[in-house]
Amino acid sequence: MMQGLPPPKPxxxxxxxxxxxxxxxxxxxxxxxxxxxxxxxxxxxxxxxxIACVMLETGTRVTHAAVKLAAYVGCLLIWxxxxxxxxxxxxxxxxxRADRLLYQAKLALDDVARLKVVRKMYEIRFGEKPPxxxxxxxxxxxxxxxxxxxxxxxxxxxxxxxxxxDYDVDNWEGGDRANRCLSxxxxxxxGVCEAAILAAGYAPAIGFIHTGKPQSFVYDVADIMxxxxxxxxxxxxxxxKPDGEVEREVRLACxxxxxxxxxxxxxxxxxxxxLAAGELPKPExxxxxxxxxxxxxxxxxxxxxxx
Numbered sequence: 001m002m003q004g005l006p007p008p009k010p011x012x013x014x015x016x017x018x019x020x021x022x023x024x025x026x027x028x029x030x031x032x033x034x035x036x037x038x039x040x041x042x043x044x045x046x047x048x049x050x051i052a053c054v055m056l057e058t059g060t061r062v063t064h065a066a067v068k069l070a071a072y073v074g075c076l077l078i079w080x081x082x083x084x085x086x087x088x089x090x091x092x093x094x095x096x097r098a099d100r101l102l103y104q105a106k107l108a109l110d111d112v113a114r115l116k117v118v119r120k121m122y123e124i125r126f127g128e129k130p131p132x133x134x135x136x137x138x139x140x141x142x143x144x145x146x147x148x149x150x151x152x153x154x155x156x157x158x159x160x161x162x163x164x165x166d167y168d169v170d171n172w173e174g175g176d177r178a179n180r181c182l183s184x185x186x187x188x189x190x191g192v193c194e195a196a197i198l199a200a201g202y203a204p205a206i207g208f209i210h211t212g213k214p215q216s217f218v219y220d221v222a223d224i225m226x227x228x229x230x231x232x233x234x235x236x237x238x239x240x241k242p243d244g245e246v247e248r249e250v251r252l253a254c255x256x257x258x259x260x261x262x263x264x265x266x267x268x269x270x271x272x273x274x275l276a277a278g279e280l281p282k283p284e285x286x287x288x289x290x291x292x293x294x295x296x297x298x299x300x301x302x303x304x305x306x307x
Contacts, residue, residue, distance in 0.1 A: 014265035018258040023057035029065040049073040053195040076195040100201035113278035120277030158239040185230035188254040196267035
C-alpha cells in the first residue's frame with residue numbers, strides 16, 4: 001500500500017475503459033494527478049484508475065511515481081512502438097497470485113488437461129467442437145487453414161486486396177495497408193488481453209496453443225476474440241483508405257468495438273471458462289494470499305472475478 005493513502009478500491013476490469021495511447025511527453029504524478037506533460041509544459045490528465053492499459057509510444061518517458069500509481073490502481077503499462085505495434089515491455093499491476101499461477105502451470109504441464117483447454121478454446125472461437133482424437137499439433141493445422149480462409153473471406157467482403165498475412169517488424173512501412181491495419185488492431189487486442197490476464201492473477205507467458213514466448217497466453221486468449229472484434233475492423237479501415245496514418249484510425253475503431261461488444265466484461269470469465277475445461281481442481285489460495293488485483297464486489301459473484 002502507498003504510504004499515506006487508504007487501501008486501494010480499484011474499479012472492476014469490466015467497467016474500465018479498454019486502453020489509451022500516449023506519446024511525446026513525460027508521464028508523471030503532479031499535485032496528486034496522473035498527467036502527461038508535453039515539451040511546452042501542458043498537462044493532460046489521464047484517469048489511470050479507470051483504464052485497463054496505457055500504451056506508451058515513441059517519445060514517452062515515465063517517472064517512478066507514475067509507475068507506482070499505475071501499479072497501485074491496477075493499470076497495465078505497455079511500452080510499444082509507433083502506431084502501437086511491436087510490444088517491447090509491459091508492467092505487472094500486482095496481479096500475479098501463487099495459487100492461480102500454479103493452477104495454470106499444472107494445466108499446461110498435464111498433456112490431457114492441456115488438450116482439453118485447447119479444444120475449449122477452439123470450440124469458443126469457431127462455435128463448434130473440433131474433431132475428436134486430434135493432437136494439439138493437428139488442431140493447429142486445422143486452425144491455420146480456417147484462419148487463412150477467414151482472412152480471405154473478410155478481404156472479399158470489404159473488397160480489400162489480399163494475398164496473405166505478412167508482417168515484418170523491421171520494415172513496418174513496407175507492409176501493405178491491410179497487413180498494417182491488422183498488426184495495429186491485434187496490438188490493441190493484445191494489450192487489453194494481457195491486462196485482463198494479469199488482473200485475474202495469471203501469467204501471460206504460460207500458454208496452451210502458443211508456447212515459449214513471454215505473451216503466449218495473451219496470444220491464446222486474443223485468438224479467441226479477434227475474429228469477432230479487431231480483424232473485421234482492420235479490413236474495414238483498410239477498405240476506407242483513410243488519409244494520414246491508418247494506425248490511428250484502427251486504434252479508435254478498436255476502442256469503439258471493445259466498448260460495443262463489452263469485451264472487457266467477457267475477458268476474465270472467458271479465461272476462467274477455458275481453464276476450467278482442463279478439469280483439474282483449482283488449488284485453494286493460501287491464507288496469506290493477496291486478493292486478485294481487480295476483483296468484483298462479492299454480491300455480483302462472477303466466476304472470473306473471485307477474490
